[in-house]
Amino acid sequence: MATLIHRGQEWQVKAGMTVRDAILKVGLNPEAVLAVRDGRLITEDNKIKDGDLIKLIAVVSGG
Amino acid sequence: MKCRKCGQRAVFNMRRHKLALCAEHYLEWFPEQVERTIGRYRMFTRDERVLVAVSGGKDSLALWDLLLDLGYHAEGLYIGLGIDGGFGYSELSLEKIKAFITTRPEAVLHTVDIAKTYGQSIPEVAAHKRRGRGKPCAVCGLIKRYVMNRVASEGDFGVLATGHNLDDEAAVLLGNTLHWQTGYLSRQAPVLEEKDGLARKVKPLCRLYEREVAAYAIVKGIDYIYEECPYAVGSTTNRYKELLNQLELDSPSSKLQFYINFLKAKEQGFFQPAEAQVELHPCENCGQPTTAPGLCTFCRLW
Numbered sequence: 001m002a003t004l005i006h007r008g009q010e011w012q013v014k015a016g017m018t019v020r021d022a023i024l025k026v027g028l029n030p031e032a033v034l035a036v037r038d039g040r041l042i043t044e045d046n047k048i049k050d051g052d053l054i055k056l057i058a059v060v061s062g063g
Numbered sequence: 064m065k066c067r068k069c070g071q072r073a074v075f076n077m078r079r080h081k082l083a084l085c086a087e088h089y090l091e092w093f094p095e096q097v098e099r100t101i102g103r104y105r106m107f108t109r110d111e112r113v114l115v116a117v118s119g120g121k122d123s124l125a126l127w128d129l130l131l132d133l134g135y136h137a138e139g140l141y142i143g144l145g146i147d148g149g150f151g152y153s154e155l156s157l158e159k160i161k162a163f164i165t166t167r168p169e170a171v172l173h174t175v176d177i178a179k180t181y182g183q184s185i186p187e188v189a190a191h192k193r194r195g196r197g198k199p200c201a202v203c204g205l206i207k208r209y210v211m212n213r214v215a216s217e218g219d220f221g222v223l224a225t226g227h228n229l230d231d232e233a234a235v236l237l238g239n240t241l242h243w244q245t246g247y248l249s250r251q252a253p254v255l256e257e258k259d260g261l262a263r264k265v266k267p268l269c270r271l272y273e274r275e276v277a278a279y280a281i282v283k284g285i286d287y288i289y290e291e292c293p294y295a296v297g298s299t300t301n302r303y304k305e306l307l308n309q310l311e312l313d314s315p316s317s318k319l320q321f322y323i324n325f326l327k328a329k330e331q332g333f334f335q336p337a338e339a340q341v342e343l344h345p346c347e348n349c350g351q352p353t354t355a356p357g358l359c360t361f362c363r364l365w
Binding site: 029033034 | 074083086120121276277295305308312
């Protein structure tokens with residue numbers, strides 16, 4: 001399993017799926033987030049591995 | 064996914080362009096796009112002094128950073144709004160800007176603290192004004208625009224640049240279209256020319272997606288405030304952005320087409336020119352341009 005974090009919320013997802021599929025699975029829009037793994041930006045086709053901690057940065061800002 | 068230019072690991076993919084790039088080539092591509100936008104809309108030259116409104120967010124810091132990289136004379140203006148939101152939003156914003164400046168020793172920052180200068184913070188003004196009915200956004204926008212114009216004018220800046228990106232523009236466009244606000248539609252543009260004491264206003268990021276700006280800031284290592292203004296949470300603008308991103312998810316390039324074709328329609332005369340609608344004269348108190356008789360709307364706030 002791997003962990004996705006977005007604005008303080010966490011989800012556990014199965015390894016093997018793409019980052020894009022994981023983003024959609026947890027109900028987020030890939031157009032509205034950027035995925036960071038180990039401090040590096042990654043593209044959505046990357047496969048999620050066991051133990052991954054992926055931070056989803058919200059790009060939409062207001063103010 | 065591989066970088067289109069060099070075949071190395073791509074860090075960012077842009078579906079609307081069918082283009083994936085590595086960090087190195089993204090940091091080349093992004094400024095090139097901004098430079099093209101500046102040239103396309105004749106925003107400013109390297110001989111002009113540009114005042115960049117910086118909030119500590121990704122858009123304004125990315126804009127300031129790359130304008131400095133590109134050799135433009137760009138100074139920053141931070142307006143301290145006095146918004147706390149339970150986590151010191153304004154203080155945190157200023158910390159990010161100060162941290163940015165330590166990485167750019169050539170950067171010059173102008174600061175205006177609303178509470179110190181005018182006696183009340185944005186939330187305090189909003190609390191006792193009917194404008195916006197307690198939510199500070201309307202008051203905040205009015206005050207920011209006033210201060211930006213004033214600092215630009217007093218500091219002899221010919222150009223005022225803001226970090227509005229394509230998502231911002233498309234969201235505003237959607238809102239104005241839904242309500243058929245033809246006056247606002249006729250005035251929405253990448254450049255608002257100088258007029259009667261108002262500096263030229265430009266949006267060099269207007270053809271770039273919000274996600275692309277965020278990617279640039281992250282890859283470049285610009286530390287920005289991730290938290291949005293507490294009053295923006297649940298706002299109509301953010302709701303429109305969500306809707307547009309849903310369209311973009313299903314059909315890449317939707318946001319771009321919406322905005323760019325709107326600009327084309329304006330060029331083709333679809334809207335009455337904005338200049339024909341607005342007459343300005345100096346405020347009786349501060350001398351800043353205003354359409355209102357007597358005092359400008361800003362001076363009436365205090």
